[in-house]
Amino acid sequence: MDPTTHPFDREEVMAYLDGELAPERAAAAAAHLEQCGECHALAADLRAVARQMTEWEVEAIPASVQQSVLLAVEQQKAAKAPVIQEQQPPRNRRRGRLLIWGVVFSAAMLLLFVLRIPTLHYKVPQMETGPAALHSLPSTSTLAERKRPSGPVPGPPPVTESFDGQPARDQATRSASAVPMAKKAPVPIDAIEPLAAEKAQAGESGPMIVRHASLAVLTKEFDAARSALENLVKAHQGYFGELNVATPASAGRSLTATVRVPAAQLDAVLVELRKLGRVENENQSADDVTREFADLTARLANARETEKRLVEILRERTGKVSDILQVEQQISRTRQQIEQMDAERKTMENQVRYASVDLRVIEEYKQSLETPAPSLGTRINNAAVDGFRGAADLVLGLLLWLLSAGPTLLVLGAFVAWPAWWLVRRLRRRFFAPGAAVAP
Amino acid sequence: MIMSSDEELMLEFQKGSAEAFSELFQRYVQRLYGFFRRRLDHPTRAEELTQDVFVAVLKGAARYEPRALFRTYLYSIAVRMLSAERRKSSRETAAVSGNSGEPAQAAQSETSAWVRDAVGRLETTEREILLLREYEELSYDEIAQVLEIPVNTVRSRLFRARMALRELLVARQPRTGGA
Numbered sequence: 151m152d153p154t155t156h157p158f159d160r161e162e163v164m165a166y167l168d169g170e171l172a173p174e175r176a177a178a179a180a181a182h183l184e185q186c187g188e189c190h191a192l193a194a195d196l197r198a199v200a201r202q203m204t205e206w207e208v209e210a211i212p213a214s215v216q217q218s219v220l221l222a223v224e225q226q227k228a229a230k231a232p233v234i235q236e237q238q239p240p241r242n243r244r245r246g247r248l249l250i251w252g253v254v255f256s257a258a259m260l261l262l263f264v265l266r267i268p269t270l271h272y273k274v275p276q277m278e279t280g281p282a283a284l285h286s287l288p289s290t291s292t293l294a295e296r297k298r299p300s301g302p303v304p305g306p307p308p309v310t311e312s313f314d315g316q317p318a319r320d321q322a323t324r325s326a327s328a329v330p331m332a333k334k335a336p337v338p339i340d341a342i343e344p345l346a347a348e349k350a351q352a353g354e355s356g357p358m359i360v361r362h363a364s365l366a367v368l369t370k371e372f373d374a375a376r377s378a379l380e381n382l383v384k385a386h387q388g389y390f391g392e393l394n395v396a397t398p399a400s401a402g403r404s405l406t407a408t409v410r411v412p413a414a415q416l417d418a419v420l421v422e423l424r425k426l427g428r429v430e431n432e433n434q435s436a437d438d439v440t441r442e443f444a445d446l447t448a449r450l451a452n453a454r455e456t457e458k459r460l461v462e463i464l465r466e467r468t469g470k471v472s473d474i475l476q477v478e479q480q481i482s483r484t485r486q487q488i489e490q491m492d493a494e495r496k497t498m499e500n501q502v503r504y505a506s507v508d509l510r511v512i513e514e515y516k517q518s519l520e521t522p523a524p525s526l527g528t529r530i531n532n533a534a535v536d537g538f539r540g541a542a543d544l545v546l547g548l549l550l551w552l553l554s555a556g557p558t559l560l561v562l563g564a565f566v567a568w569p570a571w572w573l574v575r576r577l578r579r580r581f582f583a584p585g586a587a588v589a590p
Numbered sequence: 591m592i593m594s595s596d597e598e599l600m601l602e603f604q605k606g607s608a609e610a611f612s613e614l615f616q617r618y619v620q621r622l623y624g625f626f627r628r629r630l631d632h633p634t635r636a637e638e639l640t641q642d643v644f645v646a647v648l649k650g651a652a653r654y655e656p657r658a659l660f661r662t663y664l665y666s667i668a669v670r671m672l673s674a675e676r677r678k679s680s681r682e683t684a685a686v687s688g689n690s691g692e693p694a695q696a697a698q699s700e701t702s703a704w705v706r707d708a709v710g711r712l713e714t715t716e717r718e719i720l721l722l723r724e725y726e727e728l729s730y731d732e733i734a735q736v737l738e739i740p741v742n743t744v745r746s747r748l749f750r751a752r753m754a755l756r757e758l759l760v761a762r763q764p765r766t767g768g769a
Contacts, residue, residue: 161749168723170730170745195756202759203724205701206709211623215637219619219644220612464649471645478649 156189158182163189167196222471248467255462259455358498360437361413361505363420369427372403372513379407379511382422386415391506402513409507416505426511443498450491457484596660604651611651615644618664624725625668628706630675639675643668658735665726665736669718708758716751719744 158166158179165171166179183189369375376395383390388411397403411419424432460481464474524532594602594610596617602610622643626636646667647654654663709717718737722728730748734741 161745164749164752165730165745168730196752199752199755199759200724202701203705203709203755206628206705206725207702208624208627209633211620211640212637215623215641216615216619219615219641222645222648471641474645474649 156182156186158189160189160192163192164196167193167200218471222475248463248469248473251466252459252463255459259459356440357438358440358443358502359413360439360498360501361416362435362437362507363416363505364431364433364508364510365420365423365429366431366510366512367423367427368430368512368514370514371427372405372511375426375511376405378426379405379409379423379509382419383409383411386411386419388412388415388419388504402515404513405509405511407509407511409509410504411507413503413505416507419507423507423509430512439498439502443495443502446491446495446498450488450495453484453488453491457481457488460484597656600651600654600660601656604654611648614647614660618661619644621726622664622668625665625721626672628709628721628725629672635675639668639671642671646671659732661726661728662732662735665722665728665732669736704762708755708762711758712751712754715739716747716754719748720751720755723748 162171162175162179163183166176166183169176171179183193367375388409391408391410393405393407395403395405409419420432420434460477464477464481467473594613596614599610599614603614619640623636623640626639627633630636630639643664647664709720712720715737719733722733722736723730728736730741730744733744733748737744
């Protein structure tokens with residue numbers, strides 16, 4: 151087609167018929183088709199082809215397929231674990247293929263796992279047990295690049311940088327506080343968590359210890375002790391799990407608190423807490439959960455592998471609806487387990503990371519003699535009020551007693567009065583009757 | 591519900607409405623079946639694959655984002671499943687779609703069979719584009735998205751396919767006597 155005589159090429163004519171041209175261009179094409187015989191003929195040919203193609207019809211899909219899919223939807227909606235009654239004939243060939251893929255995938259995962267073990271042992275650094283040593287690792291290094299320090303880390307580690315690139319915050323907090331630091335520097339939470347997990351995954355021998363202490367302190371300066379306690383907790387990046395203050399009228403005040411502080415700082419915190427007053431009671435305990443943690447981590451890793459495999463199977467296959475739904479059901483169960491174990495692991499990590507201190511601060515009670523005595527008028531008034539109240543209480547009490555005990559007394563009197571009267575009369579007759587003294 | 595767009599229905603289904611999925615299913619089940627039926631010899635496989643596409647939609651509903659049209663999404667899945675099916679069947683048998691006797695096709699009209707044969711002779715991509723345009727009624731843009739090729743390629747190849755089909759049509763005219 152000559153572009154000088156045909157402003158539209160043949161493809162554009164087709165696009166016009168398909169409604170794919172912009173409105174202005176389509177209007178121009180329509181006008182051109184009216185005038186150009188060649189293009190008109192082309193359009194007629196294209197229409198004829200389209201018409202011819204409509205002859206190829208397809209029969210309606212069987213209702214069983216519709217029912218099968220809709221049933222699957224209903225079941226998926228109704229329950230998390232849907233099972234469909236399969237209406238299609240079994241496809242053993244596809245199932246067999248799925249099985250083969252599953253086995254191959256499992257074998258590949260196993261191989262990968264086996265190959266990974268020596269690598270992990272080789273690359274994972276042998277870290278110091280204390281979190282402070284972990285803390286001193288450079289923030290930019292990856293786990294694989296970290297090497298074990300050649301000797302124990304001497305003195306307090308000055309580095310306060312966290313792995314997530316937030317360096318100065320912790321240091322600023324600490325330097326601002328008046329509380330002197332103990333041997334180990336505080337460790338940012340972000341830094342500990344991945345390391346704890348890595349330790350467990352790599353089979354690191356560092357123990358996971360849940361530490362707990364309880365302390366009872368007797369203090370003379372309750373308010374000062376309380377504010378010191380709050381500052382102390384803040385400075386050590388801890389928090390109060392619970393805090394109760396009791397102020398009884400005739401006894402010293404008392405404070406009961408559960409303080410959670412980073413485990414590495416427990417000793418330092420205890421030293422500070424002892425300074426709050428005279429220690430009446432102190433207790434410390436440590437629970438080793440290394441084994442439980444490692445076990446949990448291994449189970450979690452296994453569950454994740456299983457989930458990955460299931461997802462892979464689901465992606466690879468195009469099997470029956472019932473098979474797919476069963477795999478999905480299994481995935482759902484596995485994910486639930488993973489979430490549960492993950493939560494358990496986080497709780498355990500939190501317990502390890504944060505030691506808990508049950509603290510009781512008791513104020514030394516002093517009888518307050520220095521309170522000013524009331525005035526004479528007040529005392530007379532109080533005495534009069536007390537007197538009146540006492541008399542009124544007495545009368546009221548007597549009345550109430552009579553009301554409550556009266557009927558019983560009457561009944562008792564009825565029983566006792568007659569024999570008593572008889573006895574009195576008899577005695578009186580014997581001793582006081584006229585002529586009784588001369589009776590034989 | 592009837593008036594909702596496909597995309598709206600899909601979002602409803604994401605929120606848990608089984609009715610929305612049912613509506614989508616009703617809208618597309620026959621079209622999808624036609625899609626597979628015109629491309630595969632075995633009606634049962636077409637049924638199974640139709641079913642599989644809906645199951646895939648069911649599974650992927652949570653991940654669906656209405657960035658593209660729903661039908662583009664649906665036919666993309668269908669095209670992928672068809673490719674997988676063809677790979678599998680080419681391994682299993684040397685039989686090529688379109689030249690084997692199929693009981694279900696016997697009832698088709700002569701014109702229908704001829705169209706089927708003629709379309710079967712087209713080059714694979716051109717045939718796919720032509721079928722998506724004529725039977726699935728996708729726009730050039732949608733075909734480009736589904737087949738992951740440029741729109742201009744869609745247009746030029748569609749034109750070539752139609753011209754080739756026209757040649758076959760012209761060649762057949764004398765024999766059919768204008769039937």
